Every structure is written in structure tokens, then in C-alpha cells.
Amino acid sequence: MTAYQQPLPPAAELEDSVLLQMYYQMLRARRLDERMWVLHRQGKVAFHISGIGQEGTQIGAAFALRKGYDWVYPYYRDISLVLTLGMTPRMLMLGLFGKKEAVSSGGRQMPEHFSYRPSKLVTISSPVGTQIAQAPGTAFASKIKGSDEVTVVCFGEGTTSQGDFHEGLNWASIHKLPVIFLCQNNQYAISEPMSVEMAVKSVADRAKGYNMVGVKVDGNDVLAVYDVMREAVARARKGEGPTLVEGFTYRPVPHSSDDDDRTYRSREEVESWKKKDPILRFEKLLYERKLLDDAKKTEIEAGIMDEVNDATDYAMRAPYPAAEECLYPVYGPLP
Amino acid sequence: MFMQNNQVNDENMREISFAEAIREALAEEMRRDPTVYIMGEDVAEAGTPFKVLLGLVDEFGTERVVDTPISEAGFSAIGVGSAMTGMRPVIDIMFGDFLPLAMEQIVNRAAKIHYMSGGKLRVPIVFRTTLGAGRRSAAQHSQSLHAWFSHIPGLKVAIPSTPYDAKGLWKTAIRDDSPVIFFEDKMMYSLKGLVPDEEYTIPFGLADIKRSGKDITLVATSSMVQVALDAAKKLEEIGLSAEVVDPRTTWPLDKKTLIASAKKTGRVIVIDEGYEQYGVTAELAAVIAEGAFYYLDAPVRRFGAMDVPVPFSPVLEDQTIPSAEQIVEAAKDLCAV
Ligand SMILES: Cc1ncc(C[n+]2csc(CCOP(=O)(O)OP(=O)(O)O)c2C)c(N)n1
Ligand SMILES: [Mg+2]
Numbered sequence: 001m002t003a004y005q006q007p008l009p010p011a012a013e014l015e016d017s018v019l020l021q022m023y024y025q026m027l028r029a030r031r032l033d034e035r036m037w038v039l040h041r042q043g044k045v046a047f048h049i050s051g052i053g054q055e056g057t058q059i060g061a062a063f064a065l066r067k068g069y070d071w072v073y074p075y076y077r078d079i080s081l082v083l084t085l086g087m088t089p090r091m092l093m094l095g096l097f098g099k100k101e102a103v104s105s106g107g108r109q110m111p112e113h114f115s116y117r118p119s120k121l122v123t124i125s126s127p128v129g130t131q132i133a134q135a136p137g138t139a140f141a142s143k144i145k146g147s148d149e150v151t152v153v154c155f156g157e158g159t160t161s162q163g164d165f166h167e168g169l170n171w172a173s174i175h176k177l178p179v180i181f182l183c184q185n186n187q188y189a190i191s192e193p194m195s196v197e198m199a200v201k202s203v204a205d206r207a208k209g210y211n212m213v214g215v216k217v218d219g220n221d222v223l224a225v226y227d228v229m230r231e232a233v234a235r236a237r238k239g240e241g242p243t244l245v246e247g248f249t250y251r252p253v254p255h256s257s258d259d260d261d262r263t264y265r266s267r268e269e270v271e272s273w274k275k276k277d278p279i280l281r282f283e284k285l286l287y288e289r290k291l292l293d294d295a296k297k298t299e300i301e302a303g304i305m306d307e308v309n310d311a312t313d314y315a316m317r318a319p320y321p322a323a324e325e326c327l328y329p330v331y332g333p334l335p
Numbered sequence: 336m337f338m339q340n341n342q343v344n345d346e347n348m349r350e351i352s353f354a355e356a357i358r359e360a361l362a363e364e365m366r367r368d369p370t371v372y373i374m375g376e377d378v379a380e381a382g383t384p385f386k387v388l389l390g391l392v393d394e395f396g397t398e399r400v401v402d403t404p405i406s407e408a409g410f411s412a413i414g415v416g417s418a419m420t421g422m423r424p425v426i427d428i429m430f431g432d433f434l435p436l437a438m439e440q441i442v443n444r445a446a447k448i449h450y451m452s453g454g455k456l457r458v459p460i461v462f463r464t465t466l467g468a469g470r471r472s473a474a475q476h477s478q479s480l481h482a483w484f485s486h487i488p489g490l491k492v493a494i495p496s497t498p499y500d501a502k503g504l505w506k507t508a509i510r511d512d513s514p515v516i517f518f519e520d521k522m523m524y525s526l527k528g529l530v531p532d533e534e535y536t537i538p539f540g541l542a543d544i545k546r547s548g549k550d551i552t553l554v555a556t557s558s559m560v561q562v563a564l565d566a567a568k569k570l571e572e573i574g575l576s577a578e579v580v581d582p583r584t585t586w587p588l589d590k591k592t593l594i595a596s597a598k599k600t601g602r603v604i605v606i607d608e609g610y611e612q613y614g615v616t617a618e619l620a621a622v623i624a625e626g627a628f629y630y631l632d633a634p635v636r637r638f639g640a641m642d643v644p645v646p647f648s649p650v651l652e653d654q655t656i657p658s659a660e661q662i663v664e665a666a667k668d669l670c671a672v
Binding site for chain 2: 046047098099100105107108109110111113125126127128129158159161162163189190191192196197198258259263264320321323325326327330
């Protein structure tokens, strides 16, 4: 899984093994995510918020980055992104259960508020959008240090109504910072459709107001996202400034385990988008290119289910934090 | 579990939930006064994530139950701007933890406009939000930040603990000409209690004795009232009679009732779910110490949330909230039994 640590060529020139890696990463995230819903329904975990349907955008982005070198602010749907950038199914499951060994925080942070220092993944705050203005700060530091590392920050389209979005993009553009704003537009902010959130048709259009490159891409087309992100990353690394990327996609599941999406959208709408699922679509392409067939798919699925089962069993057996762990680390160590 | 209230007649009472009481209060005020409107995220069709406002949009339409973009600072400002013209907005901030995003509008604008305009501009706005941990939602969905607002002259702060109080205080909040921050315990929405059929309001600054007793006073707010009542029951079993006093609003504060109860029992424990450091418990303890010093047999004890960011893991989170057992132990200690 090191193939994609180096800058990779455009999608059209990607090696077969990389395409299959992309497929594996998408499918693994999907199966793990589905298991998390099941665990919630069984009453085994308190909360789950899902990335189902957004794997195309996330994997396209992940493969354009240098793992462990670039900074990433994932948001709560970025299961496939963080799995590709170095987190493991066990880590995510441990976080879901709030177990001691969970790398993001030892059970302190909510599930899906990912952080993992070795992969330079920064935890979000539950109040949405505050990371959008922090990311240019991280990129500002890279620039000062003379590093060519790039910062990517993820968020939903609804969150672009927050002031942090304006302040972050303005800053990034003034200073030509190496940061990519990756908006995962799934067309809803909990119950609110895009028409309630903004008067523009596309989030990427807003880039104009900052004299920044803005690109809208079909977020369910993993290779299209990859190409757009690849260019944005190259631009950032060369010091040519930030990019706003909008991956247009859909959330076919409820907002979170607390949500009932039947109160605000029709089943027909949901079903029609399920047909455009990014994994189904990529699978079709791989079949057409003869990179995948039923036997191979079954084999990949089986391997993934072993990983998912292992992560589930491991996390369920793992101990909770000890009571006194509640008390620290509120503050950093003394100088 | 519900509280009888002395002033009301049992015959014309119905049992409804905390959430229903809030919804009724808002619906009645919206019917009575066309200037009242609600604005926030997911308030219309979704009726908020906790479903408290469910159905209001059907009666009042999307002109008066307004879904906003995700922009707490923005729609709080919109609320303040409209309130100055005589509208009575209810600004819904989904979680109390998101109030910091709207702090400029609440603390520097809403709270001060009346004074800074020599009383010529009013801001009759209510910020509706939640407090309380225990829901496994970690550090930025579980805080009880009502102390911050109680600290600011110009703001009023309501923190009801029963359906009856919630309804009566909500109606007062909407009619009040000053900005009010209204905190609802998110774990309490399904709590049932008796509420009269007829119209009533509860004035701000009037504490309620939820249970009378003579050996020790438990002053408790919002989410902690049930915990205090629980502790009182356990204390009764060992022969200690605890009085439970609920201030119902942290500002204005009914100092008189608190001090009178402290004078009567001579021993006081204050319980509130905000952080203990510099918290509501400190203010209430100081009020009691000042007002009842010569009557107290022991220093006032206080229990707040543990001074740590609220952790997610159930085993960690549960310890951060004051418990009935802790209060019982402290009460036994104070009463030397
Ligand atoms: C400041 C703030 N306001 C409200 C919320 C509640 N909330 C959580 S997710 C969400 C919707 C976000 O929508 P979007 O940005 O489109 O992302 P999506 O969940 O659709 O991926 C809201 C309103 C929050 N977490 N923080
Ligand atoms: Mg969205």
C-alpha cells in the first residue's frame, strides 16, 4: 500500500494496481461503515455518523496526497479518507466504542472526530466549520517553514454558510497559501436542502469572490475527483495558491444515527441517487477494463469482511479507559 | 416523576412531557402575538434534532418557523436586528456548545443595546438552547454554559427543571422586553409532569421549593433537580429531611428564598451541571454564605460538573456529572451522621 505515497500520474495513466487499491479502499470503508450502523442498531454503540455515498470524493482526494507528509483536517464523514491515509479499521472501531486504546483520544473524543498524529490528521471540533479557518493557519506555518507540504480541509456544503469559510478562504487567497478546501456537497445539511443553505447553485462559484481557483467535480466519479485534486495539490505545492474543490455527491443514509431522514426527503429521491453510487460506478469501470470479475470481487469482499470482523471483535473485547483517565490531559505538560 | 406546584389546582391538570410543554408555550405565544417567530437550523420540517418543535411549521408556516443556513453568528445578528424593530424572535441554537459562535451578538449587542441607547432600543429576543451531559456526545455537545450568560448584565437566564416550569418560564421569556437565554436540559425532554389546562406564566426571579425539609437544603438547577430529589429520597431513608430549592432562573436570582431556606436548615449543598470552577455553584454559595452566615452550621458545599472537557467514553463521562450518591455522602458529612 505504498504505491500511492509518491506523486502519481493523471487518472488516465494510473497503473491497474493503483486502481484496484482505490476500489479496495472504497469498499473497505463502506463495509466498515455499514457494520458501524449495525452496531448502533444493536445498541452496542451510542452514536454513528456515516460517510456512505461519499467514498468517491474522499478516495479521489486521498490518492492525490502524500500520506503522512501533507496535513489533513478530515470531517466526520471522512472514514474512507482517513483509512486510506493510515488509520486502520481497528482504530476506527476502538473510537466508535470509546475504548482506551483508541488512537484519536483514548475514548475522550466523539467517534468520527478523527485525529491521528502519525498521519498528520487533525481532529475537528463538533461545531462545524471551525477547521476551515484553521487549515490556512497550518498552511501559513508550512509556508513560513519553507516546507512544500500541503493542507487539505474537508467540510460539507452546509458548513460553507459559516463565517469561518469566508475568513479562511479570504486569508488563504491573500497569502497564496498551500491549502485545498474540499467541500463534500451531499446536498443536505441534516434536514435542510441546498436551497435553504445558499442562493448559489455551486459552492465552487464562491471561489471567484476570493480570486481563487474553484472547481466543481462529480464527486461520485473517483477518478475525476482524483484529477482535480491532483492539480490542486500540484498548484499548492508550487506555491501558486489555494483551490476550492467541490465534490458533488449525495448522502443516501440519514445524517447520523440520531436522524430520521424520512421527515424531509422522499424515498424516490434517495433511491435514484443510490443508483449513482460511487462504488457501483467504479466497479462497472473496473469490470469494463477487465480488472475485476466476479471471482476477484468475491475475494476482495472476503478479505475486507475479515478485516471488518477483526476490527469489531477486537474493539468489543478491548478495555474501556480507567476511571481516572477522565482527569487528564486537560493541560499540556509544564515547561 | 413530577412536582406538585402549590399554586395550581390539580383537577385541571394534564400530564405532558418537558418537550410538549415547551412546544405548547411556543405555539400559544405565536398564536397570541404575531411578532413571535422561531429561527434556527433544522427547526421547520425536522422540528429540531430533539423533535421539540415538531409540528409548529405546519401551523405557522415557514415564514414564522424559519430554517437558517448554518451560521449561528449570522442568524443571531438577524434576530437582534429584527428584535429592535419590535419583533420577538426565538433564536434556536441547537446545542449550548454552539453559543460561543454567537457570543458577540449575545454579549456585546443584545445584552447592551438597551442600556447603550438610554433605553430607547429594546431587544426582546430569546436564545433557545440546551445544556447537560450524559448523552455520549463528548466535549462540544455536552457543556452547561449558563454561568457565562448569568455573568453578563443585561441578560436573563432561565433553566427550568419540570414541564410546568418550562412552560410558564417560556411564556415569560417571550413576553420579556430584555434578551433571555433559555437553557433546556437535553436529557429531560421526555420527563413527564403535570401542567394546567389554563394559561399561566411564571415570573423570573422566583425560586420554587421542589420539596420541603428541615435538616439540610439542596439548591439545585435544571438537570440537577432530579438528582437532588433522588438524593433527598435516599436521605429520608436514613432519617434526614432535605429541602430542595430550584432557583429556576440564575438571573434574576431569588436570593431571598435561597437565604431563607439556608437559615431554616443551617446546612446547604449547591448542585449545578456547569463546570465547578468559577461556576453557578460558586455564585449561589456566596449568596447563601453572605445572607445566612450566622445561621450556617457548616460551610456551603458545592457540586458542579468535573472540571474537564466532557469525555465521550461512557465510563469517563458518567463520572463528570454530580450524582445522588455523592450528594448523599456530602449531606451525611454535613449533618454528621
Ligand atoms: C456550529 C454548528 N451548528 C450546528 C451543528 C449541527 N450540525 C451538525 S452536522 C450539521 C450539518 C452539516 O451539513 P454539511 O456541512 O452540509 O455537512 P454534511 O453533514 O451534510 O456532510 C449540523 C447543522 C454543528 N455541529 N455545529
Ligand atoms: Mg451536506
